[in-house]
Amino acid sequence: MTAVIVGIVSSSLRLVTPYLFAAIGETLSQASGVLNLGLDGIMLIGAYAAFYVGITTGSLALGVIAAGLAGGLLGFIMAFVSVSMRADQGVSGIALYLFCLGLSEMLFNQTLGGVRTISGLQPINIPGLSKIPVLGPILFHQNILVYIAFALVPIAWFVLNKTPFGLKIRAVGENPHAADSLGVRVRRVRYQTVTLGGVFAGIAGASLSIALLNLFQPNLTNGMGFIAVALVYFGGWRPVRVLLGALLFSTVNALQIWAQVEGIGISPYLTLMLPYVITIVVLATMKRRNSQAPSALTKPFERGQ
Amino acid sequence: MTAASIHIRSFLQEGTRFIAGALHFLKGTGMKSEPVLSTLEMKGIVKRFPGVLANDGVDFDVRAGEIHALLGENGAGKSTLMKVLYGMYSPDEGQILINGKPVTLRSPLDAISHGIGMIHQHFMLVPTLTVAENVALGLSSSRRIVLDLDRVTEKVHELSEAYRLRVDPSEEVWRLSVGEQQRVEILKALYRGADLLILDEPTAVLTPQDVDELFNTLRTMSEEGHSLVFISHKLPEVLRLSARATVLRDGRVAGSVMTNAVSQADLACMMVGREVLLRIDHPDVERGDVRLMLDGVHADGDRGFPSLCGIDLEVHAGEILGIAGVSGNGQRELAEVIAGTRSISAGTVTLNGEDMTQWSTHRRLEAGIAHIPEERMVDGAVQEFSVEENLILKNHGHAPYSRGIFMNFKAIAAMADRLIQRYDIKTPSRQTQIGSLSGGNMQKLILAREISRNPDVLIAAQPTRGLDIGATEFVHQQIVAQRADGTAILLISEDLDEVLSLSDRIAVMYEGSVVGVVDRKSATANEVGRMMAGGGCEAAGARSLAPVSEPSAG
Ligand SMILES: Nc1ncnc2c1ncn2[C@@H]1O[C@H](COP(=O)(O)OP(=O)(O)OP(=O)(O)O)[C@@H](O)[C@H]1O
Ligand SMILES: [Mg+2]
Numbered sequence: 001m002t003a004v005i006v007g008i009v010s011s012s013l014r015l016v017t018p019y020l021f022a023a024i025g026e027t028l029s030q031a032s033g034v035l036n037l038g039l040d041g042i043m044l045i046g047a048y049a050a051f052y053v054g055i056t057t058g059s060l061a062l063g064v065i066a067a068g069l070a071g072g073l074l075g076f077i078m079a080f081v082s083v084s085m086r087a088d089q090g091v092s093g094i095a096l097y098l099f100c101l102g103l104s105e106m107l108f109n110q111t112l113g114g115v116r117t118i119s120g121l122q123p124i125n126i127p128g129l130s131k132i133p134v135l136g137p138i139l140f141h142q143n144i145l146v147y148i149a150f151a152l153v154p155i156a157w158f159v160l161n162k163t164p165f166g167l168k169i170r171a172v173g174e175n176p177h178a179a180d181s182l183g184v185r186v187r188r189v190r191y192q193t194v195t196l197g198g199v200f201a202g203i204a205g206a207s208l209s210i211a212l213l214n215l216f217q218p219n220l221t222n223g224m225g226f227i228a229v230a231l232v233y234f235g236g237w238r239p240v241r242v243l244l245g246a247l248l249f250s251t252v253n254a255l256q257i258w259a260q261v262e263g264i265g266i267s268p269y270l271t272l273m274l275p276y277v278i279t280i281v282v283l284a285t286m287k288r289r290n291s292q293a294p295s296a297l298t299k300p301f302e303r304g305q
Numbered sequence: 306m307t308a309a310s311i312h313i314r315s316f317l318q319e320g321t322r323f324i325a326g327a328l329h330f331l332k333g334t335g336m337k338s339e340p341v342l343s344t345l346e347m348k349g350i351v352k353r354f355p356g357v358l359a360n361d362g363v364d365f366d367v368r369a370g371e372i373h374a375l376l377g378e379n380g381a382g383k384s385t386l387m388k389v390l391y392g393m394y395s396p397d398e399g400q401i402l403i404n405g406k407p408v409t410l411r412s413p414l415d416a417i418s419h420g421i422g423m424i425h426q427h428f429m430l431v432p433t434l435t436v437a438e439n440v441a442l443g444l445s446s447s448r449r450i451v452l453d454l455d456r457v458t459e460k461v462h463e464l465s466e467a468y469r470l471r472v473d474p475s476e477e478v479w480r481l482s483v484g485e486q487q488r489v490e491i492l493k494a495l496y497r498g499a500d501l502l503i504l505d506e507p508t509a510v511l512t513p514q515d516v517d518e519l520f521n522t523l524r525t526m527s528e529e530g531h532s533l534v535f536i537s538h539k540l541p542e543v544l545r546l547s548a549r550a551t552v553l554r555d556g557r558v559a560g561s562v563m564t565n566a567v568s569q570a571d572l573a574c575m576m577v578g579r580e581v582l583l584r585i586d587h588p589d590v591e592r593g594d595v596r597l598m599l600d601g602v603h604a605d606g607d608r609g610f611p612s613l614c615g616i617d618l619e620v621h622a623g624e625i626l627g628i629a630g631v632s633g634n635g636q637r638e639l640a641e642v643i644a645g646t647r648s649i650s651a652g653t654v655t656l657n658g659e660d661m662t663q664w665s666t667h668r669r670l671e672a673g674i675a676h677i678p679e680e681r682m683v684d685g686a687v688q689e690f691s692v693e694e695n696l697i698l699k700n701h702g703h704a705p706y707s708r709g710i711f712m713n714f715k716a717i718a719a720m721a722d723r724l725i726q727r728y729d730i731k732t733p734s735r736q737t738q739i740g741s742l743s744g745g746n747m748q749k750l751i752l753a754r755e756i757s758r759n760p761d762v763l764i765a766a767q768p769t770r771g772l773d774i775g776a777t778e779f780v781h782q783q784i785v786a787q788r789a790d791g792t793a794i795l796l797i798s799e800d801l802d803e804v805l806s807l808s809d810r811i812a813v814m815y816e817g818s819v820v821g822v823v824d825r826k827s828a829t830a831n832e833v834g835r836m837m838a839g840g841g842c843e844a845a846g847a848r849s850l851a852p853v854s855e856p857s858a859g
Contacts, residue, residue: 183414
């Protein structure tokens with residue numbers, strides 16, 4: 001029994017990694033007032049970049065870096081479109097997603113030709129801690145991206161709440177005109193958060209293709225980026241709550257996988273739907289506190305009325 | 306000998322460097338330092354907007370330590386001139402001189418670094434952040450990448466002590482009263498070392514007590530050498546506070562005078578260009594049947610706390626019922642409950658004898674309820690719509706403005722032109738977006754729309770807030786005329802003089818209850834002021850903690 005639980009929890013921690021990277025980055029950009037719906041697409045490109053660079057150079061570290069760079073570039077493009085060009089954020093996000101979806105499929109066909117596998121990032125034991133019974137193997141026998149993803153939560157919390165940069169982010173997301181009147185460069189802040197969000201989304205993709213599944217195929221993410229956007233709402237734009245939401249979601253997912261593997265007599269189509277159903281139910285039933293959402297979310301900023 | 310002189314010279318050099326360093330250090334730690342700005346001059350400022358010449362060659366100057374009032378009708382160009390000075394608008398022509406030297410102010414940041422601070426007509430605060438966070442926003446931290454809110458808090462404490470600006474630095478701004486929010490704005494400017502502070506209609510939203518406190522603060526500031534520019538439509542307070550006044554009319558300077566040499570009537574005449582009546586005729590009107598009745602109404606406020614606790618009120622046809630009270634005692638919620646934009650938890654609201662508690666906003670509108678909301682920028686108008694569209698907002702479904710599913714644009718245009726003219730709304734055209742209108746003109750537009758619908762019941766919340774004297778006079782006349790037509794009017798106002806001079810009866814609200822209803826003939830400002838402060842206290846300024854349950858006067 002313990003083995004089963006250890007297995008499920010441990011796999012849920014690995015499953016949560018891409019969601020965490022993506023959702024924490026999205027938290028930053030939404031806190032500054034930009035909704036990036038292209039997240040899933042950026043993850044796809046990140047997943048491809050990490051896989052391709054990893055398999056051609058043999059260096060997974062280079063793969064992760066490539067994923068971050070590609071994600072950052074796409075985030076920058078999203079920022080250009082939504083911040084500088086003041087395009088509708090919902091529409092431009094979807095456009096970015098569709099663009100990335102097509103691009104990644106084309107790249108897959110052109111450069112990989114078929115589904116190949118890679119030997120992914122190996123678990124790292126934290127000396128001492130990984131020897132703790134039960135907890136050790138769960139918490140301290142994971143790959144590097146899992147550790148980084150979890151470290152991002154307190155870091156994001158700290159940046160948002162305890163640094164001048166975070167103060168600017170929150171102010172820009174809440175009342176950009178007030179921030180502007182104090183000399184805060186509203187657009188620059190938004191560029192920074194959206195680009196950073198892109199970097200994280202790219203790495204989220206890497207954590208999928210070279211640490212979790214160890215392969216790349218078209219539409220590998222299968223909508224995970226959209227779930228990550230939902231998790232940001234679920235978490236009320238607070239990193240710690242986003243983590244809790246992500247954990248809930250990935251635990252249900254891990255259970256679902258376990259149930260399939262065990263061959264429990266429920267249609268796999270139903271169990272596959274379970275995490276999404278739960279997300280929708282939780283989002284719909286959660287008491288909506290509008291005051292939590294950044295007031296300027298999705299609103300482009302324009303000076304001089 | 307030469308060796309000794311070299312020694313002495315280097316000693317002196319060391320010494321001056323040390324002193325300079327020490328001075329710099331003291332400056333950095335908030336000690337009083339030399340002002341960056343002592344005199345300011347604006348010369349021949351011209352600012353054009355599409356279709357509007359907002360400033361037309363304006364000369365304006367401020368001396369060190371002076372309190373200078375800037376006056377003018379709605380749309381005269383006061384806010385525009387000050388936004389030019391604060392680096393928000395770049396002037397099309399003209400020059401700004403600080404301490405005699407020309408400067409270019411490209412952004413608020415430039416203005417701040419030249420020692421200029423501004424408090425806007427519409428506050429610029431981030432409601433979800435604390436006071437200290439609002440102050441620290443945009444400044445570099447003494448701990449570099451980590452916020453130093455504890456130090457900010459400490460310095461805010463010092464400043465609020467020195468200038469008597471009572472506010473808790475750790476409170477989130479949305480919890481603060483309007484008066485407190487304004488103190489935060491002043492603290493923000495002081496913290497940034499503003500030597501010249503511009504206040505755009507700072508008293509428009511304040512209670513009399515807050516105004517007194519603000520004036521004390523401003524006087525302290527001017528004694529310390531700060532210069533202040535003060536925009537206001539309230540002439541008595543202009544005369545009370547400022548030494549000099551500059552009047553703008555249609556974007557030009559109509560005159561600059563020492564306030565001890567002029568009267569209110571003189572100033573009014575300079576602003577409007579004609580004589581202004583400073584009082585209203587209030588003819589007797591036969592009071593009719595009960596139009597609007599509230600019976601035991603309870604409702605919650607925005608944050609879920611009870612804000613109306615058992616309101617009983619009646620308003621008759623041809624009557625103005627004034628609601629007096631310090632803002633935030635349930636007045637806004639009362640208006641919303643009647644207009645239907647806030648649901649009630651208990652009690653009934655009746656219109657002409659019919660229970661309308663469950664009616665939709667639309668049905669109430671159709672039944673003849675008009676509402677001039679307090680937050681006009683947010684609730685009363687659609688910023689992205691044009692003047693014309695905003696004027697038709699509530700009537701678009703009716704003849705002659707629409708036929709079937711088609712709008713009759715000719716009729717709409719004619720109506721818009723008529724209202725613009727009749728209510729003297731200053732706008733380049735009826736197609737202009739309402740967001741670019743001056744504060745006062747936006748307000749006149751909503752008034753025009755509501756009053757022109759010939760309502761049965763008119764709820765007017767702070768109808769003259771931010772209006773110039775000419776417009777105030779006009780609005781007062783309109784309200785009195787509505788009364789003569791048999792409309793039941795609920796006049797909610799923090800301006801005690803307004804309530805006393807217009808109302809037939811006055812109800813005083815305190816902490817969500819009506820603490821007393823008095824007749825206009827027997828009411829005095831003192832008595833009403835005392836009830837506004839919670840009833841029991843002798844001093845009008847003090848606010849007792851316990852709500853008063855029984856009416857204290859009748
Ligand atoms: N951003 C803008 N775009 C277009 N027109 C503007 C803009 N700002 C102001 N105006 C116009 O310039 C004129 C002056 O406006 P301003 O706000 O300076 O008036 P004001 O004296 O402050 O009036 P109030 O007492 O009503 O606040 C008005 O006619 C207004 O419509
Ligand atoms: Mg103005």
